[in-house]
Amino acid sequence: MSKKINVTVKRQDEQNSGSRWEKFSLDYESGMNVTTLLQRIAANPVTVDAGESTPVAYDACCLEEVCGACSMIINGRVRQACSALVDNLLQDRPDQITLEPMTKFPVVRDLLVDRSFMFNGLKKVRAWVPVDGYFDRGPGPKMSPHQQEDQYPLTECMTCGCCVEACPQINDRSSFIGPHAISQAILFNEHPVGQFEEGERMKAITGVGGIGDCGNAQNCVKVCPKNIPLTRSIAKAGKMATKFVFRNFFGT
Amino acid sequence: MASERVVVVGGGLAGLAASMRLAEAGVSVDLISMVPVKRSHSVCAQGGINSVNTATRELGDSEYLHLDDTVYGGAFLQHQPPVKEMCDWGPRIIDLMDRLGVAFNRTNEGNRDQRRFGGTMYKRTAFAGATTGQQLLYALDEQCRRWEVDGLIRKHEYWEFLGPILDDNGVCRGVVAQDMFRMDIRAFPADAVVMANGGCGLIYGRSTMSLICTGGAAGRCFKAGVKYANGEFIQVHPTAVPGTDKLRLMSESARGEGGRVWVPKKPHDDRDPMSIPEGERYYFLEERYPKYGNLVPRDIATREIFDVCVNQKLSVEQDRLCVYLDLTHLPSSTHKKLEGILAIYEKFQATDPRVKPMKIFPAVHYSMGGLWCDYEKNEQTGGLVLGSPRNHQSNVPGLFVIGEADYQYHGGNRLGANSLLSCIFTGMIVAPSVESYMAALRTRASDMPTSMFDQEQARHKTHCDALISGNGDENPYHIHDELGDSMTRNVTVVRYNKNIEQTLAKIDELDERYKRIRLSDKGNWTNQNLSFSRALGDMLVLARVIARGAMQRDECRGAHYKPDFAITAPDADDPATLRQQAIKWCDAFQASNDQWLKSTVCGYRPDGDHEFGYEEVDTSLVPARPRTYGLKGAEIIEEVWNERMKKKSTESAADTQAVANA
Ligand SMILES: Cc1cc2nc3c(=O)[nH]c(=O)nc-3n(C[C@H](O)[C@H](O)[C@H](O)COP(=O)(O)OP(=O)(O)OC[C@H]3O[C@@H](n4cnc5c(N)ncnc54)[C@H](O)[C@@H]3O)c2cc1C
Ligand code: SF4
Ligand code: SF4
Ligand code: FES
Numbered sequence: 001m002s003k004k005i006n007v008t009v010k011r012q013d014e015q016n017s018g019s020r021w022e023k024f025s026l027d028y029e030s031g032m033n034v035t036t037l038l039q040r041i042a043a044n045p046v047t048v049d050a051g052e053s054t055p056v057a058y059d060a061c062c063l064e065e066v067c068g069a070c071s072m073i074i075n076g077r078v079r080q081a082c083s084a085l086v087d088n089l090l091q092d093r094p095d096q097i098t099l100e101p102m103t104k105f106p107v108v109r110d111l112l113v114d115r116s117f118m119f120n121g122l123k124k125v126r127a128w129v130p131v132d133g134y135f136d137r138g139p140g141p142k143m144s145p146h147q148q149e150d151q152y153p154l155t156e157c158m159t160c161g162c163c164v165e166a167c168p169q170i171n172d173r174s175s176f177i178g179p180h181a182i183s184q185a186i187l188f189n190e191h192p193v194g195q196f197e198e199g200e201r202m203k204a205i206t207g208v209g210g211i212g213d214c215g216n217a218q219n220c221v222k223v224c225p226k227n228i229p230l231t232r233s234i235a236k237a238g239k240m241a242t243k244f245v246f247r248n249f250f251g252t
Numbered sequence: 253m254a255s256e257r258v259v260v261v262g263g264g265l266a267g268l269a270a271s272m273r274l275a276e277a278g279v280s281v282d283l284i285s286m287v288p289v290k291r292s293h294s295v296c297a298q299g300g301i302n303s304v305n306t307a308t309r310e311l312g313d314s315e316y317l318h319l320d321d322t323v324y325g326g327a328f329l330q331h332q333p334p335v336k337e338m339c340d341w342g343p344r345i346i347d348l349m350d351r352l353g354v355a356f357n358r359t360n361e362g363n364r365d366q367r368r369f370g371g372t373m374y375k376r377t378a379f380a381g382a383t384t385g386q387q388l389l390y391a392l393d394e395q396c397r398r399w400e401v402d403g404l405i406r407k408h409e410y411w412e413f414l415g416p417i418l419d420d421n422g423v424c425r426g427v428v429a430q431d432m433f434r435m436d437i438r439a440f441p442a443d444a445v446v447m448a449n450g451g452c453g454l455i456y457g458r459s460t461m462s463l464i465c466t467g468g469a470a471g472r473c474f475k476a477g478v479k480y481a482n483g484e485f486i487q488v489h490p491t492a493v494p495g496t497d498k499l500r501l502m503s504e505s506a507r508g509e510g511g512r513v514w515v516p517k518k519p520h521d522d523r524d525p526m527s528i529p530e531g532e533r534y535y536f537l538e539e540r541y542p543k544y545g546n547l548v549p550r551d552i553a554t555r556e557i558f559d560v561c562v563n564q565k566l567s568v569e570q571d572r573l574c575v576y577l578d579l580t581h582l583p584s585s586t587h588k589k590l591e592g593i594l595a596i597y598e599k600f601q602a603t604d605p606r607v608k609p610m611k612i613f614p615a616v617h618y619s620m621g622g623l624w625c626d627y628e629k630n631e632q633t634g635g636l637v638l639g640s641p642r643n644h645q646s647n648v649p650g651l652f653v654i655g656e657a658d659y660q661y662h663g664g665n666r667l668g669a670n671s672l673l674s675c676i677f678t679g680m681i682v683a684p685s686v687e688s689y690m691a692a693l694r695t696r697a698s699d700m701p702t703s704m705f706d707q708e709q710a711r712h713k714t715h716c717d718a719l720i721s722g723n724g725d726e727n728p729y730h731i732h733d734e735l736g737d738s739m740t741r742n743v744t745v746v747r748y749n750k751n752i753e754q755t756l757a758k759i760d761e762l763d764e765r766y767k768r769i770r771l772s773d774k775g776n777w778t779n780q781n782l783s784f785s786r787a788l789g790d791m792l793v794l795a796r797v798i799a800r801g802a803m804q805r806d807e808c809r810g811a812h813y814k815p816d817f818a819i820t821a822p823d824a825d826d827p828a829t830l831r832q833q834a835i836k837w838c839d840a841f842q843a844s845n846d847q848w849l850k851s852t853v854c855g856y857r858p859d860g861d862h863e864f865g866y867e868e869v870d871t872s873l874v875p876a877r878p879r880t881y882g883l884k885g886a887e888i889i890e891e892v893w894n895e896r897m898k899k900k901s902t903e904s905a906a907d908t909q910a911v912a913n914a
Contacts, residue, residue: 128398
């Protein structure tokens with residue numbers, strides 16, 4: 001008989017309904033990842049104890065850890081489902097794999113959550129280069145390879161939400177915009193043209209829900225699948241904020 | 253006058269570029285996408301984006317040569333005016349993306365760095381590490397967010413396009429879409445609709461594409477009357493890593509940066525590859541194509557890998573087909589430039605490609621074909637009349653098509669790093685076309701009776717209810733697996749009519765079974781089962797277009813390869829015989845072009861017996877020529893062909909002279 005994998009999924013039918021656990025037993029195949037497990041469940045949604053169920057709702061798109069869609073809590077740890085290899089998970093815990101939705105976002109259904117909060121944060125910090133228009137104006141500013149190397153890691157943020165999930169300062173009672181948004185603000189503050197709107201960005205960063213809410217617990221940087229230097233961005237934001245508040249205070 | 257509204261379906265590079273250009277012109281945009289636009293498939297693109305640049309120019313490169321490489325690579329199947337326009341715009345588009353903040357790699361002086369890609373001798377490809385698509389997509393996403401804050405773009409993410417709305421005169425007046433969370437179905441009236449829905453790789457089951465690349469939206473437009481062109485031209489990328497859910501791409505940039513493809517000369521040699529001496533390795537691309545080496549175009553590299561594994565039985569592994577893609581000899585500075593893809597390999601294969609050659613095999617990757625759309629040629633420049641409402645408009649008035657969803661730019665085979673360019677380019681130029689179209693419109697969507705929108709909305713609701721309530725015995729996921737298997741086996745790299753026929757019969761069978769599917773989720777809240785099953789219906793429709801198109805095209809062109817119709821290559825030792833053979837080869841090539849240098853254009857018929865027609869291709873800028881890529885032994889073909897062309901041009905000059913004298 002082929003080897004079986006036990007998969008336990010926390011399910012929730014609708015936005016406001018309660019949750020329950022369902023267990024699935026799936027055939028093992030070498031090289032599987034968690035998104036494959038969810039695809040197999042979709043094709044045959046039969047639970048171990050209760051019989052026929054429904055496919056588990058989840059978010060996924062690229063299947064190569066670059067789109068940010070598939071974040072969820074796997075064996076208690078927030079991460080991307082597509083890059084979570086079953087062989088590795090089984091090594092850590094041979095008896096079962098547990099899947100839960102992230103807790104810092106409203107659940108839409110099952111493992112699918114609504115992350116509009118994060119995209120709104122990008123609006124607040126005006127995470128873009130304020131170009132005049134899209135007609136031909138020659139190349140962008142020159143940049144040293146060194147500058148590019150600083151900039152590049154920050155541009156890889158895929159708004160996946162792992163950092164938000166791990167951050168203790170993000171909860172029902174706080175309005176903290178989150179580490180990803182702070183990091184994006186820094187990216188554009190350091191861009192030769194993006195910096196023209198630094199003032200606008202710093203208003204968001206120093207205002208309610210801004211950098212002042214970060215307790216510097218550094219959980220965010222540990223879970224980021226893209227290894228984005230979030231704490232470096234946060235430290236920079238802190239410095240910029242001090243300068244900004246100071247300048248505003250004295251009106252210079 | 254009510255203000256103009258445009259619906260853009262799809263927020264990949266093409267859809268975002270179009271939306272931001274329209275917003276800049278003051279047009280209100282409803283941007284509809286199944287996924288948050290930032291997660292669109294374009295995010296996967298790794299290697300880079302092509303354009304002529306100052307460095308290549310110094311070596312003699314020009315926009316004309318970019319055009320030439322593109323159409324030679326595409327086996328001359330594309331209309332040349334749009335391609336010319338795209339190549340002319342290339343430098344400006346890279347400049348724009350640079351201004352928008354894309355973190356392109358830099359030279360020491362602070363200029364953009366470029367790498368070489370397949371099918372060219374020039375380093376035309378600008379890149380941002382090995383995640384260029386992600387960087388480009390984010391830059392456009394950021395600009396669209398800016399317009400969202402300003403109120404000109406309204407995003408509808410997690411909304412699925414169900415079909416266009418056509419009025420009694422067949423003019424497109426908006427779309428119907430469904431909220432993928434709440435499942436509400438709603439009409440979006442619009443004065444023009446721009447389809448930017450991307451590719452359709454999921455028809456092949458597993459491919460290098462994202463889960464949303466079902467072709468569902470294209471299938472729905474096709475069923476509503478939009479023609480579909482060159483469906484049979486599907487690119488199979490030479491280097492991907494097989495996985496249980498996806499075939500993960502190893503970008504051409506790996507070879508552009510010096511990666512080498514090889515197999516051990518001894519079949520299934522089980523030694524550690526690093527211990528196999530140079531002399532016992534077969535670098536088959538380099539040996540067969542000394543000029544282009546590992547950077548021959550994709551269709552050729554793919555066929556060679558197939559040939560080495562299948563015909564010569566030199567696969568690295570005995571029970572699985574694969575060859576080595578070797579980057580171990582490259583310095584760590586180069587590894588760094590490829591970090592994005594090396595991390596993917598490492599993560600998913602648990603092997604470090606910096607110290608061990610990767611094992612790769614070809615995978616379905618891109619659709620050169622797509623929804624048919626028009627263009628207007630500029631007789632002076634040979635390019636396009638910018639702002640002409642014909643550019644990118646389909647045969648359904650008011651419905652435009654751009655990006656991978658269209659069929660205009662890549663002919664029989666796409667060159668690496670040309671797609672990102674075509675996506676952004678088409679997004680940029682469709683905006684003024686849409687504006688001209690709307691300016692000439694006499695009635696607006698807002699003048700249309702609301703009953704028309706209500707009816708369409710209701711029709712889709714009924715269809716949706718029927719799918720949900722179906723109580724048959726067929727599982728949509730199994731049908732999808734079987735479709736993917738059959739398409740991959742018979743309608744990819746090497747095609748035989750008798751095998752394609754089998755696939756067509758399989759599609760007949762699956763069509764019947766599809767009528768009896770049963771959804772395992774019958775709920776009315778975030779029903780992903782419904783979305784998948786509905787797209788499956790569209791995949792079956794497009795699969796037939798692809799397979800029938802392939803069946804009918806009895807020739808070899810680019811990615812479409814039928815051994816039964818291949819022209820035998822000259823191989824005689826004796827020079828005179830060799831020459832005779834080459835003459836024959838050129839005759840056959842000419843005859844094949846006379847018959848087949850034309851695009852397949854397919855129209856929908858509800859009974860599945862679609863109408864197939866063909867469209868002449870505008871090759872007025874670069875005449876078709878044999879596509880040998882300096883293959884060893886094929887020099888004689890080029891020699892004979894060039895003599896022929898020379899003779900022809902002297903003759904026609906003489907004719908002109910004679911006419912002038914008369
Ligand atoms: C792994 C990989 C690597 C690649 N690397 C390169 C490269 O280096 N260089 C290069 O030039 N090209 C590359 N390509 C090709 C290139 O990435 C794609 O052709 C291009 O990104 C397609 O962009 P697009 O805007 O047309 O569509 P996509 O980015 O595919 O976007 C499609 C959009 O349509 C939406 N959509 C689809 N259906 C519906 C529906 N029914 N309802 C609502 N919305 C819908 C989606 O939500 C999405 O927003 C690569 C492709 C792959 C697979
Ligand atoms: S460092 Fe700040 S943002 Fe990061 S987890 Fe801690 S509190 Fe949250
Ligand atoms: S910073 Fe990292 S963890 Fe946070 S959203 Fe971006 S990629 Fe995800
Ligand atoms: S599916 Fe895109 S990150 Fe996992």
